[in-house]
Amino acid sequence: MLITKKNGSVMIVGGGVTGIQAALDLADSGFFVYLVEKSGAIGGAMSQLDKIFPTNDCSM
Amino acid sequence: MTLSEVTDIAGRAGNFTVTVKEAPRYVDMEKCIGCGDCTEKCPKQIDSEYDAETVKRRAIYVKYLQAVPLKYQIDPEACIRLQNTGTCGACEEVCDAGAINFDDTEKIHRIDVGAVVLAPGFEVFDPTDSGVWGYGTFPNVITSLQFERYLSASGSAKGYLVRPSDSKAVKKIAFLQCVGSRDENLCGNGYCSSVCCMSAIKEAVIAKEHSPGLQTSIFYMDMRTHGKEFDQYMECARETSGVRFVRCRVNGVEEDGTCDDLRLSYINEEGLQVEEVYDMVVLSVGLQTPKHALELAHNADIKLTGDNFAATSDFAPVQTSRAGIFTCGSFAGPKNISQSVTSGSAAAAAVSDLLASARFELSVGASFPDEKDVSADESRIGVFLCHCGSNIAGVVDVEALEEYTATLPDVVYVEQNLFSCSQDSQDMIVERIQEQNLNRIVVAACSPRTHEPLFRKTLKAAGLNEYLVEMANIRNQNSWVHTADPDAATSKAKDLVRMAVARVTCSDSLKSISVPITQKGLVIGGGTAGMIAALNMAEQGFEVHLVEKTDILGGNALNLKHTWSGQHVPTEVAKLVDKVVWHEKIVVHREFEVTAAEGFVGNFKSTLTRRDGLKRTIEHGAGIIATGAEQYIPQEYNYESITRVVTSVQFDKLYELNEVHVRRAKNFVFIQCVGSREENNMYCSKVCCTHSVQSAIGLKKENPNRNVYILYRDMRTYGQREALYKQARKLGIVFINYELHGKPNVIENGQVIDVEVWDHILHRPLKLEADMVILAIAIRPMSDASTLSKLYKVPLGSDGFFQEAHAKFRPVDFSVDGMFVAGLAHFPKSIEESVSQALAASSRAVTLLSKKEVSLDGVTAIVDEQNCDGCALCVDVCPYNAITLVDRIADDPDAGILIRVNKAQCKGCGICQGSCPKRGVHIAGFTMEQISAQIRAALAV
Amino acid sequence: MNRWYPEVLQEFRIVTLFDLLLEYLDKGKIQLDKSIHAVPTGYHDPCNYGRKSLKAFGKAYFEDGRAVIRACCDDVRELNPNRNGAYCCGAGAGAWAMPYSDERVYHGRIKARQIAESGAELIVAPCHTCRDQIMKSLNHEFDLGIEVKYILELVADSLILDEK
Incomplete structure (x- = not known):
């Protein structure tokens, strides 16, 4: 049985809060992460929100 | 990688080759410092996508001011120069950093990776085509996303609520729920977007905080606040903030007269036709999969559900139909932020599982030069004064500040930067440290809360201990709050820098502690x-x-x-x-x-x-x-006394076994929210509505002659589960809404069980003769x-x-x-x-x-063994339980006691230092010497 | 017709009023003078031509009528809501007949208010029941002060005829 060596990097498509969380966890666990974002900056929909329940933090 | 899209994913789990199309930015990211001069000069204005079209942006723009990366980009469809060579070019002329590059081209990358995670998010439903809401025709009908932008301090209105049509202050707002969700008629999205109920409540509460006296009304079908602490928030919004909730699906919005007010005609809960006029109507728009994600799914052969979300299994919710390609966030179904963040980590876990054998192979650790020991040297302080674009320099006289700073003791070098945090400034600081032989740094700029880690890294890169830097916040604490008085601001800046210099003079190198981990x-x-x-x-x-x-x-x-x-x-x-x-x-x-x-x-x-x-x-x-x-064991509804009143869990078992009572029963009544959403247990058990509907469907399909009723307060078949609710109604299951003040009565009556409930449509009391009553019990x-x-x-x-x-x-x-x-x-x-x-x-x-x-942060508590006498005042106040009392000398109780700090648990908050009367403990980096020096510097004239 | 009598269709062509008018306009068979109806004009979407046709046959006639009146008038106002969500005139399904005169006035009150608020002085109603309801019933009961025309009427009144 041919066992192919696995590539230790990951591509995350989408730089919103979800993609960022996945990227951070993976990078912290020892994988190289490519975070690919379609627009000019990461942050996604959440950066457009004013305040977040329950702590009323700003979304930044 | 920004401005990039994935166009193809080839290969298999463990070894994919992904094709990424990188669109040209037309701005060199290495050179751009994000100053914004270009955007001011750009003549072309178009609707800003980030601001949900509430504001205009230029053809050369940055997505928003806090964007990461904070680099500008040119929109090729809007840019005059890119559409017509030889025209405009104003940005190129005005850019000091020479970062504009009109000859930038698209690049195609082929990248080898072991796994792919799809997190493309969602786009909001565009209600323009639905017509009836008046969106796009009436200026005061806006979407919830636009409302967020209006509420935001960084939005067009800076958080002051005024109407788009005439900038009048807003007094009455109506929120219409389920626009673009649960609506197969107008838009084909039959599912529930699951987050908008909560979102509307939050927006209403915050809007009320922004504008005291504001009246808000939320028009809904079912209030879906099923998450953790959501129901409590809703009750609070209703009782304390005064948000009005009306259970009614409003059919459309009309203009009232010619003053841009909006009129809603609807039937209220009592069956009366009511008309109300509002200043503004906010459409709580639903979430749907963005078009580019649909394209990618198609190209990459990812299976989707009928609602265009990624098809996943309940036991593997982050795995798509293609092995090695995972998904998280709203692409797999509408989610709120907590669920999205959780799913992001979940996807990471799934990837780790797949690629565990390749861990650490490709990861790149940051490498730093060896640290120089400066403990014996005299202080040579370097001060970097940041302009922060015009944030600081627009108010503070940085020239005068530089002159003053040079006179301070031990300061041997002062320099001004436009943006200290930009990559090129970082590199320059490293050079200066080395060429000027600096051993302590002060950065007079913004908040250490956001930027201290950055400057600590800078020092590490220069071979200095990272704790030898001090920030003077002359922006948040100075220029931003004293814009009206530049002289005072400059004077205060001098004070702040003087304090920082005094403090850093006493700073010592600190070591981060490393603790081994049991793996x-x-x-x-x-x-x-x-x-x-x-x-x-x-x-x-x-x-x-x-x-x-x-x-x-x-x-x-x-x-x-x-x-x-x-x-x-x-x-x-x-x-x-x-x-x-x-x-x-x-x-x-x-x-x-x-x-x-x-x-x-x-x-x-x-x-x-x-x-x-x-x-x-x-x-x-x-x-x-x-x-x-x-499981909650019910005390209500005569559960204990009537045999055929059972809990949902019991019913499942009875049904599975085809038990005689179930087999013979013809009329079934489900009662929802038993033990949930009431005083002392003001939370939703989330799964019971769906579960009851599932059971009801099972009963009805088996024998359509059965009469099945579900008595509910709000039907919470959220997300794609909405399809079950629809199916249930089609099968003829009767749903009756009851309110908390009118809970059903369950009484045994011979062979049947009488369930009395007020029917919300007939407006009459109804008596159901049930053979079996199933209580949807709470999860405790x-x-x-x-x-x-x-x-x-x-x-x-x-x-x-x-x-x-x-x-x-x-x-x-x-x-x-x-x-x-x-x-x-x-x-x-x-x-x-x-x-x-x-x-x-x-x-x-x-x-x-x-x-x-x-590795633990070096800023932790240090015990002064001479001064500490074991009074233990600090032990009680430590919020992290990091301090314990130990014997001074082991096994010798007479030698006295003192405290020991567990550095792993200590977070360096300083409460112990503040409460200690004997100077027995202090936080490294915040010694009494440092603090006294700062205070003396502050008071010095 | 297609389904039951296909052979008839080979001999005769069956078109709706809208198709015919649009054909005449496209081919330039008729010339229209816009100045004759130089008042704010609104288009009423009849239920049968619009949403019912959509539900029953899959095709609705919303844009066709509008294209015709745009060729006849300059100042065309949209009544809101319109098209599939338009307000019914209130007199359909037999309500125009007696003894429902009170009921249809009551049903049509929302349409009347809509017309009043739009500022339109001329309403074009392609359906004869709608036109009757609006012209004879709503206009009087609610003092709308408007003129109401069939779409054919509008086109006919706008025609530029060769002097003979």
């Missing part, structure tokens, strides 16, 4: 969540101990038959149990409970005790609490949760469920480092969410366990 995990609870978490960690090569109180694995899932999407639970659970029991890295401790726990992150020691007294001690680096939840926290809570010092929330560190950003972490939570123990949830959370907890645990040691 093992402990999972408490052998239910679905516990097993999934244990398996994920074990597959990645870590030894896991799984503790289960009873003698079987499976937990609450053993009571379930099918998930909402029809998957057979017993089969899946049996598979899980099998894998867990036979896994070489998992040790299962059946009939054990945790009876003692000690230690800290990376170094826990837990004691397990069996019923017969046998004890085992486990050392582990991280722990996951997945102890599940209990485990009665012994507090025991575990005390053992590991992890908090319980007001509902009795375990409380996570941060509802949104750390939904599976506890505030105690190294401990995590998953499953029902956290809050009632469905199986797919439990699995997602369990994977997330595993992922978070693995970020810890994958390292051999954990």
Whole structure:
């Protein structure tokens, strides 16, 4: 049985809060992460929100 | 990689080749410092996507001012120069950094990766085509996203609510729910977007805070506030903030006269036709999969559900139809932020599982030069004064500040920067440190809260101890708040710099401590969540101990038959149990409970005790609490006295066994919210509406002659489960809404059970003669949760469920480092969410366990053994329980006691230093010497 | 017709009023003078031509009528809501007949208010029941002060005829 060596990097498509969380966890666990974002900056929909329940933090 | 899109994914799990199309930015990212001069000169204005078209942006723009990366970009469709060579070019002329590049081209990259995670998010529904809402025709009808932008301090109105049409202050707002969701007629999106109810409530409450006296009304069909603490928030919004809730689907919006006011005609809960006029109408628009994501799914052969979301399994919610390609966030179904963040971690866990063999192979650690020892040297302080664009320089006279700073003692070098935090400034600071032989740095700029880590890295890159930098916040604490008085601001800036210089003179090099980690995990609870978490960690090569109180694995899932999407639970659970029991890295401790726990992150020691007294001690680096939840035993509805009033769990079993009472029954009545959403238990058990609907559908399909009724308060068949609600109605199941003040009466009446309820459509009391009454009981926290809570010092929330560190950003972490939570123990949830959370907890645990040691911040408490006399004032006030009393000399109680600080638990908050009357403890980096120097410098004239 | 008598269709062509008018306009068979109806004009979407046709046959006639009146008038106002969500005139399904005169006035009150608020002085109603209801019933009961025409009427009144 041919066992192919696995590539230790990951591509995350989408730089919103979800993609960022996945990227951070993976990078912290020892994988190289490519975070690919379609627009000019990461942050996604959440950066457009004013305040977040329950702590009323700003979304930044 | 920004401005990039994935166009193709070839290969297989472990070895993909992804084609990424990078669109040209037309701005050189290395040179751009984000100053914004270009955008001011650009003549072309178009609607800003970020601001949901409430504001205009230019052709050359930055997405928003806090964007990461903070670099500008040119929109090729809008740019005059790019559409017509030889024209305009104003930005290029005005750019000091020479960063504009009109000759930039598209680049195609082919990148080899082991796994792909799709997290493309969602786009909001565009109500323009729906016509009836008046969106696009009436200026004061806006979407919820636009409303967020209006509320935002960074939006066009800076948070002051005024109407788009005439800038009049807004007095009355109506929120219309389910625009673009639960609506197959106008838009084809039959599913529920699951987040908009909560979003509207939040917006209403915040809008009221912005504009006192504002009236808000939310028009809804079902109030879907089913998440953790959401129902409490809703009640608070209703009682305290005065948000008005009207259960009615408003059909459309009209203009009232010619003054841009909006008129809503609707039938209220009493059946009367009502008309109301509002200043503004906010459409709570639904979430749908963005077009580019649909394209990608098509190109990459990812299967989608009928609602255009990624098709996943309830037991593998982050796995798409293609092995090695995972998904998270709203692409797999509408989610709120907590669920999204959890699923992001879950996807990470799934990837780790797949690629565990390749861990660390490609990761790049940051490397720094050796640290120079400057303890013996005289202070040579370098001060960098930041302009922060015009944020500081626009108010503070930086020239005068530079002149003044040069006169301060021990300052040997002063320089001004436009943006100290930009990459090129960083590089320049490193050079200066080396060429000027500086050994202490002051950066007069913005807030250390955001930028201190950045400048610490700069010092490391220059070979200096990272703690030898001090920031003077002359922006947030100065130029931003004294814009009207530049002279005072300059004077205050001088004071702040003087203080920082005085303090840094006394700064010492600090060492970060490294603590080795036990690379093992402990999972408490052998239910679905516990097993999934244990398996994920074990597959990645870590030894896991799984503790289960009873003698079987499976937990609450053993009571379930099918998930909402029809998957057979017993089969899946049996598979899980099998894998867990036979896994070489998992040790299962059946009939054990945790009876003692000690230690800290990376170094826990837990004691397990069996019923017969046998004890085992486990050392582990991280722990996951997945102890599940209990069923509520009803006291209402005569449950105890009437045989055929049963709980949902009991009913499932009876139905499965084709028990005689079920077989013979013709009329079934389900009562929802039994034990939930009431005083003392103001939370939603989340899964019961879906569960009852499933059971009801089963009953009706088996025998359409049966009469099935569901008495509910709000039907919470959220997300794609809405399809079940529709199916139930089509089958003829009758749904009757009751309110909390009019709970149904259940009375035995001979052979039948009379259920009396007020029908909300007929406006009359209804008596149903039921053969069987099924109570949708609440999910209660485990009665012994507090025991575990005390053992590991992890908090319980007001509902009795375990409380996570941060509802949104750390939904599976506890505030105690190294401990995590998953499953029902956290809050009632469905199986797919439990699995997602369990994977997330595993992922978070693995970020810890994958390292051999954990590095702790050097800013921790240090005991002065001479001064400390063991009065223990600090022990009580420490919020992290990091201080303990020990004997001065071991085994010699007469020698006195003093405190010892556990550096791993200490967070350097300084409360101990503040409460100590004897100078017995201080925080490294905040010595009395440093603080006194700062105070003296502040008072110096 | 297609389904039951296909052979008839080979001999005869069956078109709706809208198709015919649009054909005449496209081919330039008729010339229209816009100045004749130089008042704010609104288009009423009849239920049968619009949403019912959409539900029953899959095709609705919303844009066709509008294209015709745009060729006849300059100042065309949209009544809101319109098209599929338009307000019914209130007199359909037999309500125009006696003894429902009170009921249809009551049903049509919302349409009347809509017309009043739009500022339109001329309403074009392609359906004869709608036109009757609006012209004879709503206009009087609610003092709308408007003129109402059939779409054919509008086109006919706008025609530029060769002097013979």
